[in-house]
Amino acid sequence: MAEKTLKLSIAPLPRTEVVRELVRLKAKTANKNMSDEDLRMQLEVYAEELQAYPADCVIHALKLAGSNEWFPTWSDLERILSPMVLVRKSILREVQKLLSPTKQVKPGMHSFGELMKAEG
Helix, strand or coil, rough: HHHHHHHHHCCEECCHHHHHHHHHHHHCCCCCCCHHHHHHHHHHHHHHHHHEEEEHHHHHHHHHHHCCCCCCCCCHHHHHHHHHHHHHHHHHHHHHHHHHHCCCCCCCCCCHHHHHHHHC
């Protein structure tokens, strides 16, 4: 149950919601003059990249970025997102280790061969 919950916690935000949040951020912040095509490309690239991050982390990062005057660079967003994701993935790995079946080895036995000799 814990593993399933943690896996859900790293699920991405649906692309349509990512785009909606990016457009919202764009409306709240200033940016350098861009052509419509450049703007569209920037939003597409950001939306694609943000699909690699958990949904709540993306929303949090975009809200934080919205408190600034300027539209964030990708590196600005990555600086916000990466630490959150590293912690979450680390916790998931640890839970998976704890839940994985482990070999029952007698104390002091370090290999299958040593165990077989002792059972011998």
